[in-house]
Amino acid sequence: MTGFAHETVLQSEVVELLQPRAGALILDGTLGGGGHSEALLERGAQVIGTDRDPRAVAAARARLARFGEAFSAVRADFRDAEGTLRALGIDRVDGALVDLGVSSPQLDVGERGFSFSRPGPLDMRMSGEGETLAELLERADVRELTRILREYGEEPFARPIARAIRAAVEKHGAHSLDTAGLAEVVSHAIPRKAWPRSIHPATRTFQALRIAVNDELGALAAWLEALPRVLGKGGRAAAISFHSLEDRMVKRAFQSLTRECTCPPGFPVCQCGSNPEFRPVTRKAVTASEAEVARNPRSRSAKLRAVVKVR
Numbered sequence: 001m002t003g004f005a006h007e008t009v010l011q012s013e014v015v016e017l018l019q020p021r022a023g024a025l026i027l028d029g030t031l032g033g034g035g036h037s038e039a040l041l042e043r044g045a046q047v048i049g050t051d052r053d054p055r056a057v058a059a060a061r062a063r064l065a066r067f068g069e070a071f072s073a074v075r076a077d078f079r080d081a082e083g084t085l086r087a088l089g090i091d092r093v094d095g096a097l098v099d100l101g102v103s104s105p106q107l108d109v110g111e112r113g114f115s116f117s118r119p120g121p122l123d124m125r126m127s128g129e130g131e132t133l134a135e136l137l138e139r140a141d142v143r144e145l146t147r148i149l150r151e152y153g154e155e156p157f158a159r160p161i162a163r164a165i166r167a168a169v170e171k172h173g174a175h176s177l178d179t180a181g182l183a184e185v186v187s188h189a190i191p192r193k194a195w196p197r198s199i200h201p202a203t204r205t206f207q208a209l210r211i212a213v214n215d216e217l218g219a220l221a222a223w224l225e226a227l228p229r230v231l232g233k234g235g236r237a238a239a240i241s242f243h244s245l246e247d248r249m250v251k252r253a254f255q256s257l258t259r260e261c262t263c264p265p266g267f268p269v270c271q272c273g274s275n276p277e278f279r280p281v282t283r284k285a286v287t288a289s290e291a292e293v294a295r296n297p298r299s300r301s302a303k304l305r306a307v308v309k310v311r
């Protein structure tokens with residue numbers, strides 16, 4: 001069994017917002033290293049943990065075995081939270097959590113192809129299934145690549161980078177490039193004086209390609225959409241995002257779930273029919289404390305939001 005050590009972010013904050021009472025059933029959509037699940041189990045909750053990465057599932061099973069039947073781990077995509085619960089014969093849960101993005105072990109193992117600092121094949125699939133990065137690069141034209149880099153990476157040099165990647169793929173074939181080679185192609189496409197100071201010049205491109213390979217925004221949209229059907233009355237949902245696009249999606253979805261009556265103040269009875277099923281638990285995103293950021297710099301960009309289902 002390989003370890004799957006990942007430093008959990010906003011652990012106590014998640015527990016505080018989900019408020020698990022003893023015996024409550026929580027669906028942790030992103031098991032990763034199992035840190036959030038562990039904290040929830042320690043509070044007496046029962047946890048079903050899912051991850052699309054079979055290594056995360058295996059490691060969490062081993063790490064959390066001491067909780068016996070209170071914990072179960074399933075390899076599944078959180079985009080299908082409803083289907084996962086149905087397959088287990090469960091109708092509703094009392095809490096649902098996602099802690100988005102990748103986990104440290106996925107970035108740290110070169111062969112998984114996520115990292116420009118650890119050379120590996122152009123893979124980037126969290127689940128090990130579906131289209132690899134090499135296949136995506138073989139298929140996508142400059143226009144599509146530019147869109148991916150601009151939208152998911154907020155990369156100002158999206159077009160020149162997309163052109164350079166396309167040219168390298170046409171010349172050598174994506175399968176003969178590795179992550180270090182791709183990072184070099186990307187770096188050369190950005191004028192040296194515009195290289196970011198604190199991150200590798202290929203960081204934004206790698207993030208964008210990872211989001212595209214794993215359809216991360218599609219998964220989040222499906223999870224958000226399913227919340228009213230997955231949570232029982234009093235159930236709480238919490239999401240941690242590390243990317244402004246994801247945080248915007250969570251914020252908008254939670255706003256729409258919790259939207260109060262929008263009738264003008266003079267109306268004697270509500271005409272808009274808005275009777276929200278959810279209430280906000282957080283008004284603003286919860287962020288990591290200075291102490292946590294000092295301990296774990298990755299937590300700097302984490303944003304946590306939560307809602308509760310009231311009927």
Ligand SMILES: C[S@@+](CC[C@H](N)C(=O)[O-])C[C@H]1O[C@@H](n2cnc3c(N)ncnc32)[C@H](O)[C@@H]1O
Pocket residue numbers: 006007008009029030031032033034035036037050051052053056076077078079099100101102103126219
């Ligand atoms: C940031 S880590 C979670 C860390 C975890 N909360 C902890 O405390 O250790 C994100 C995990 O979510 C998984 N993941 C990402 N997208 C997923 C999806 N759509 N369905 C299931 N798991 C997903 C990744 O494989 C990764 O292990």
